[in-house]
Amino acid sequence: MFQDFKLFGDRPVAVQVKEYVQRLILKGGLQAGQKLPSTREMSSLLKVSRNTVIAAYESLEDDGFAYAIPGKGSYVAAMAGSSVADDGGADGSEVWQIDWRARMNEYAVSAVELDRMKKGIRSEKGIISFTSIAPDEQLFDLGDVKRAFLDRMAIEGQVLLNYGYAKGYKPLIDYLMLHMENKGVDISGKDMLITSGFTEGFDIVLSALRPSARRGGALCENPTHHTAIKNLRLHGFEVTGIPMERDGIDVGQLEAQLQTNRFDLAYLTPSYHNPTGIVMSPAKRSAVAQLMKHYQVPVIEDGFNEELRYSGAHIAPLIATAGKGNGVIYIGSFSKVLFPGLRVGWVLGDRALIDTLESMKRARTIHTSTIDQSILYQYLLNGNFDSYLKKARAEYKRKYELTKALCEVHLPEAQLSGDGGLHLFLTFPSGLNTHELLDACKEQGVIFTPGDKFFLQEGEGTNTLRLGFSRVTDEDIERGIQMIGKQARRFRK
Amino acid sequence: MFQDFKLFGDRPVAVQVKEYVQRLILKGGLQAGQKLPSTREMSSLLKVSRNTVIAAYESLEDDGFAYAIPGKGSYVAAMAGSSVADDGGADGSEVWQIDWRARMNEYAVSAVELDRMKKGIRSEKGIISFTSIAPDEQLFDLGDVKRAFLDRMAIEGQVLLNYGYAKGYKPLIDYLMLHMENKGVDISGKDMLITSGFTEGFDIVLSALRPSARRGGALCENPTHHTAIKNLRLHGFEVTGIPMERDGIDVGQLEAQLQTNRFDLAYLTPSYHNPTGIVMSPAKRSAVAQLMKHYQVPVIEDGFNEELRYSGAHIAPLIATAGKGNGVIYIGSFSKVLFPGLRVGWVLGDRALIDTLESMKRARTIHTSTIDQSILYQYLLNGNFDSYLKKARAEYKRKYELTKALCEVHLPEAQLSGDGGLHLFLTFPSGLNTHELLDACKEQGVIFTPGDKFFLQEGEGTNTLRLGFSRVTDEDIERGIQMIGKQARRFRK
Numbered sequence: 001m002f003q004d005f006k007l008f009g010d011r012p013v014a015v016q017v018k019e020y021v022q023r024l025i026l027k028g029g030l031q032a033g034q035k036l037p038s039t040r041e042m043s044s045l046l047k048v049s050r051n052t053v054i055a056a057y058e059s060l061e062d063d064g065f066a067y068a069i070p071g072k073g074s075y076v077a078a079m080a081g082s083s084v085a086d087d088g089g090a091d092g093s094e095v096w097q098i099d100w101r102a103r104m105n106e107y108a109v110s111a112v113e114l115d116r117m118k119k120g121i122r123s124e125k126g127i128i129s130f131t132s133i134a135p136d137e138q139l140f141d142l143g144d145v146k147r148a149f150l151d152r153m154a155i156e157g158q159v160l161l162n163y164g165y166a167k168g169y170k171p172l173i174d175y176l177m178l179h180m181e182n183k184g185v186d187i188s189g190k191d192m193l194i195t196s197g198f199t200e201g202f203d204i205v206l207s208a209l210r211p212s213a214r215r216g217g218a219l220c221e222n223p224t225h226h227t228a229i230k231n232l233r234l235h236g237f238e239v240t241g242i243p244m245e246r247d248g249i250d251v252g253q254l255e256a257q258l259q260t261n262r263f264d265l266a267y268l269t270p271s272y273h274n275p276t277g278i279v280m281s282p283a284k285r286s287a288v289a290q291l292m293k294h295y296q297v298p299v300i301e302d303g304f305n306e307e308l309r310y311s312g313a314h315i316a317p318l319i320a321t322a323g324k325g326n327g328v329i330y331i332g333s334f335s336k337v338l339f340p341g342l343r344v345g346w347v348l349g350d351r352a353l354i355d356t357l358e359s360m361k362r363a364r365t366i367h368t369s370t371i372d373q374s375i376l377y378q379y380l381l382n383g384n385f386d387s388y389l390k391k392a393r394a395e396y397k398r399k400y401e402l403t404k405a406l407c408e409v410h411l412p413e414a415q416l417s418g419d420g421g422l423h424l425f426l427t428f429p430s431g432l433n434t435h436e437l438l439d440a441c442k443e444q445g446v447i448f449t450p451g452d453k454f455f456l457q458e459g460e461g462t463n464t465l466r467l468g469f470s471r472v473t474d475e476d477i478e479r480g481i482q483m484i485g486k487q488a489r490r491f492r493k
Numbered sequence: 494m495f496q497d498f499k500l501f502g503d504r505p506v507a508v509q510v511k512e513y514v515q516r517l518i519l520k521g522g523l524q525a526g527q528k529l530p531s532t533r534e535m536s537s538l539l540k541v542s543r544n545t546v547i548a549a550y551e552s553l554e555d556d557g558f559a560y561a562i563p564g565k566g567s568y569v570a571a572m573a574g575s576s577v578a579d580d581g582g583a584d585g586s587e588v589w590q591i592d593w594r595a596r597m598n599e600y601a602v603s604a605v606e607l608d609r610m611k612k613g614i615r616s617e618k619g620i621i622s623f624t625s626i627a628p629d630e631q632l633f634d635l636g637d638v639k640r641a642f643l644d645r646m647a648i649e650g651q652v653l654l655n656y657g658y659a660k661g662y663k664p665l666i667d668y669l670m671l672h673m674e675n676k677g678v679d680i681s682g683k684d685m686l687i688t689s690g691f692t693e694g695f696d697i698v699l700s701a702l703r704p705s706a707r708r709g710g711a712l713c714e715n716p717t718h719h720t721a722i723k724n725l726r727l728h729g730f731e732v733t734g735i736p737m738e739r740d741g742i743d744v745g746q747l748e749a750q751l752q753t754n755r756f757d758l759a760y761l762t763p764s765y766h767n768p769t770g771i772v773m774s775p776a777k778r779s780a781v782a783q784l785m786k787h788y789q790v791p792v793i794e795d796g797f798n799e800e801l802r803y804s805g806a807h808i809a810p811l812i813a814t815a816g817k818g819n820g821v822i823y824i825g826s827f828s829k830v831l832f833p834g835l836r837v838g839w840v841l842g843d844r845a846l847i848d849t850l851e852s853m854k855r856a857r858t859i860h861t862s863t864i865d866q867s868i869l870y871q872y873l874l875n876g877n878f879d880s881y882l883k884k885a886r887a888e889y890k891r892k893y894e895l896t897k898a899l900c901e902v903h904l905p906e907a908q909l910s911g912d913g914g915l916h917l918f919l920t921f922p923s924g925l926n927t928h929e930l931l932d933a934c935k936e937q938g939v940i941f942t943p944g945d946k947f948f949l950q951e952g953e954g955t956n957t958l959r960l961g962f963s964r965v966t967d968e969d970i971e972r973g974i975q976m977i978g979k980q981a982r983r984f985r986k
Contacts, residue, residue: 012876019675026677059879062886064807077807096786096818100846103757103791108701108849115852117659137651145654149642158630161638161832166610182512184519196689196836200858208601231856264596293589298596314557314570325589339654341863343689353593356601359608363724365693369862370834383505386552393555 001029002037002045013048017056020046022065025076032078036066107234114230121438121447128480130448133274133422133468134340139392141384145339148378149371160370166362167354168194168346169373175380176346180330183306184320191354193361196343196368198302198333199227204360205300205329205347206235209265219257219266221249223454223461225274225302228267237264241456244273246417248280251287258295266292269302270318271309275454275466276425277418282315289321289328296327303332305421307389308396319348326350334376336422337392338385342372396422396470403469403477410485413492422470425451428463432491435462440487446480494522495530495538506541510549513539515558518569525571529559600727607723614931614940621973623941626767626915626961627833632885634877638832641871642864653863659855660847661687661839662866668873669839673823676799677813684847686854689836689861691795691826692720697853698793698822698840699728702758712750712759714742716947716954718767718795721760730757734949737766739910741773744780751788759785762795763811764802768947768959769918770911775808782814782821789820796825798914800882801889812841819843827869829915830885831878835865889915889963896962896970903978906985915963918944921956925984928955933980939973 005020007013024030036042039057043050057074060066066074112118123129153160167173173192181187195201210216218232222241232239240257243250248270257263268288270280280288292299301318309315319328326349333345347357361367379385400420407416407424418424428434434450441447451464469477498513500506517523529535532550536543550567553559559567605611616622646653660666666685674680688694703709711725715734725732733750736743741763750756761781763773773781785792794811802808812821819842826838840850854860872878893913900909904919911917921927927943934940944957962970 009874011874012879015876015879018879019671022675026675059883062883064802096782096815096820098789098791098820098843100819100843100849104701104849105703107703108853111852111856112849115855117855118852134656137655140651140654142646142651142654146643146646150639153635153639158633158635161633161635161834162630163627163833178512182515182519196858196862199856203857208597210598210600227856234856289589296591298591309557322589326593327589327591340656340859341654343858343860343862350591350593356593356597356605359604359611360601362608362610363604363692363720363727364696365689365836365858366833367836369689369836369865371864371868372862375864381502381504383508386505386508386511390552390555 014055144384152378164370172377184316191351201331272305272421406481507548637877645871657863665870684844765798765914899974
């Protein structure tokens, strides 16, 4: 016994000794009442210092795994409820088995079915991958993040580690309200809830508006963000898509739909629409707001990447276009611009609505990580965001132009869309199937996202693909697009 | 114009100048095409350096709020979609109003109705408050937390700030699996999902098992954690409570219920049960596991405060008692022991179940904050948890004994329960209403939590209260309990 003890990594040695002995007790290698080797013996058996063993034994006693008899030594304590070592179940016979699959409800089953990530193409080492639209982490300035953390800790101390509020970290809310005002939003009668990223905000809003009966209908751009389609469907909405034009949603078709059917809500991404990269024109924004107002359909506006606009005039978000009205719920996040690992988003909308969402947020996760919120707040307050944005915009703009130019050369038959951001969207002449193209490219070490998953109907968009360039080096962008071009030419023949 | 510029806090001055001008543009104070003052003029108007104004103007140009004409100066850009300044709505007439209250579904309405926090007693300065069972933040060692953050950052760098995985941060999962094995859990066939605290784990599990029809029934201890009651009801479960005895749930009544009715699941808190503070005896743990196995009712085990046990032998959690069986879902968290502000919890259970929950987690929040997870991981790895626990246990044990002794002196008529942890539970002779007692005590500057909210039925537990002592100083514990005793005596007469 005690031959198989191995030190592992740089964890404190006393903890490792304690857990080693604890496992022996749990697995029955050491029995209740049995005397443990003296600290001197154990020290020589395990080749650790005697003080280490003393600390380990004390900790075992603290946790009730051992007890000391003064002058005699340490003994293994009786394990309470120790049916653990049985091969069978709690009553010593067969094992307690539940058929979990059979107990899952429709929502859980759908969540798995609609979970594309699990079935997604995985990128491997050495592969040129255009599948990600996450920011390039090389642009993150770790020093600024560390400083933000330490600054905030110095100011607020331990309070940051205790419970916060469901609504969010107050200084961050104040900051973001001003941020939204600076986009032209009339914040009177509105309020804000901090969430763990865009997705939680969207999920909570949909949960509140989830159709009780089967009458739920949602409008969205087609194609659109596949996670949004997933979540709308998960919440029982029947989703109707409106085609995209070069300057955003087709307003004529939108109006035709609104005239014919009743909808509970619309989900729209006016800036850097995912996957097409299109920025909705100001004229269309006004037209959309007027239509939605007329037909009393509330809009969930996805502020996706809005901060990243690197060209053109300031365009007010839809919620600003709505003025004092409360018909738009804006969900923002810096996750695609700043740090996705820091899960912070915000929902801006009618005050009574936010009050309800706050209760739902409390029931679901109590509150969003205070550490995340306070790091983000201090980072913004320190003015790091502005300088980061300048750097990020310049870098993504350069990559965007490079990618676009290369597509024009190597994929002349594809129609391009995307006004910037972190990706481009390509539409090939119908007949070219981008899943087949992907298979061919994959063999050559290049992957991208086939566009059909962004469309509402099976069979739509099979000739489209999304190229995320944010995390690909210039050299790989060039080699990758050349390769896609080469494979596409083979399909043309 | 430009007279009302005021510097605010220590934000970078260029950012403040930029936002000041931006707001003037948004509010119509500066019109499209209008020339901005030269940088020299503006510098003297606002009393900031010229370089600051140059930086602010550049940033306005980057964001599309201004444009420069070389040799002439900077001009206000035309605002796209600028119906913003209108008094009315998007079409210039009335405002776009949605009656959100009317659009909320049953779930949202219930979330507000069941949200006790909103209606809760607020603690004010100078008040002695026994309402909290959050840990005492004075015990947190900020230095260790900072070191954990900086260590992890140094090891992993920017990767920590980019997207993580829905299932959780791999090193933390590995660590916690070992942690659970060290409690005697057989982890074969089991897997783990990291969540944003206990509450998210519980909410996701209930969402997966939510009754499709109206047949949903859940068992729990009565009284029990009021957030759990809330969430069970929010998810459509009819909740049946089993009374508590001195050593845990009444097994006889549990069996009687299981014989009579069908239940979808049970929610149990075997250690430091909230609010009674009772630790379920090993014999009862075995009996409960056998009954649940026999009747095929899965158990959600709340690992609440398990780490905090400061007396007695090691008692295996229910999931360990179940051996190789998959009938128990264990939800753990360090939030009541360590840092609640760091939102990290874990769900341990059957592998196929966890796979489903992972998809749900992805649909809801993508993943839990990587910063939180990695700080916690490094903190555990550094061995800080063990030394913190030693300190915390000693401190809470001392406070527990003090509180208990004071209750015995000043509230002799109350029956006490609570085997440690962060609170005690008091049951007065029936007739004494603890809401009335609270009203009387509040006037004297002392508050606590009336116990009825932990009971399932209206009118139950009106003679009970919970005393959370973790965040109260010794002196205030003494003064507070004296005062409660004094008021209780008045009620006795």
